[in-house]
Amino acid sequence: MMEGGIVKKRLPKEMKDFVVRKRDGFPAYQLSSLVDDRFFGVDLVVRGEDLWASTVAQYYLAVRLGREFVATGFYHHALLMAKEGKKLSKSAGDTSIQYLRKQGWKKKDVYTMIARMMGVADEPADWEELWGLLNESI
Template sequence: MPNKIRIAPTPSGYLHLGNILSFALTAALAERVDARILLRIDDMDRQRANSAYVQDIFDTLNFLEIPWHEGPRTLQEFESEWSQIHRMPLYQQALEQLLQTEQVFACNCSRSQIRSLSIDESYPGTCSHEAVPLDGSEVNWRITTPRYSEIQIQLWPQGNQSAKLPALMQYFVVRKKDGFPAYQLSSLVDDVHFGITHIVRGVDLLPSTLAQVYLAQILRADSFTQVQFYHHGLLMGADQQKLSKSAGATSIRYLREQGYKPEQIYQQIANLTGIDELVTNWRQLAEVVFHKRI
């Protein structure tokens, strides 16, 4: 199977510097392993997805000259052919498979209830033996997870590694209360559907990698268990918190409006990672990050 990697932003806000670091590393890894790049826009969070944010993805990638070979090129093309809505039958098939093998249970706990039961907001399995109807309204579907078994993942370039599913991923959600598939399931199904072989993510998404590999084992999606993952360090703001859309991180759109050129944006990313070298494009940024293992 030919190598394929993906850029997979969510249209829930304007792209920021942290997003671009991940995209630059994705493009550079694609060149290293001779992989095609898929642009996959994850719009399954229907309450937060916004067409202006989708357009921002195209504008930003083109402005910063980050390439992709497959996927939409315009907002109209995305909405008519590439939105995750068009892959709902695939997600439903996976959910049905979990249902038939009795791997899921319904949960009607609210976030405030979970916070009152768990200091770290991990779900303690409250509803796993309550027989809450799966077809009830306002219920999540959660998956039964192993508490102690090791999960094998492929890291690039280290190779095979093992780790336990962290507390925050115990009994993770596979279908949300609105009836739509949760991120862990839709992302996995998409990666299998598109034949993804390599994935670049921030180190904060290592728990998601473990959860998705575990889910792939249950669904017998063997190709995903061989995907190679590269987890990079995160860009931190002045408050030492990771840059994020929800925290109001400075967007590329704003920097463009202030007259920033692509090379200035790449240099700013480099500076935030502690890189002293001159960086003017995504290739240079990625090569320094790979070399320093940031």
């Protein structure tokens, strides 16, 4: 876990030659994620710490394309684990925020759940408050 602020990193070895376009011609994860975040105006990206290398690669790609994440905050949390010790993953069918929202959860409920998982007792009303609480707990 890193303190808030600007972090300067080189591309990790595993991302030295990351894929931008797949064999089928479609954009690979690094590019499509970058484009989605920019298109939708995402200003806070919360990911598991296992995706740190992807974040660095996407940031590198954004700079190369002249589309820096100037106003975007990134937070990499400890992995959330299932009882069996396996990491929770949307791609493996584990519960997603979208699923919770369809079940009637409000944004505040989701923020509170995230805060609890990170060991924070407060109930944040929005992502800015959650971000502040998470940074205080680091």
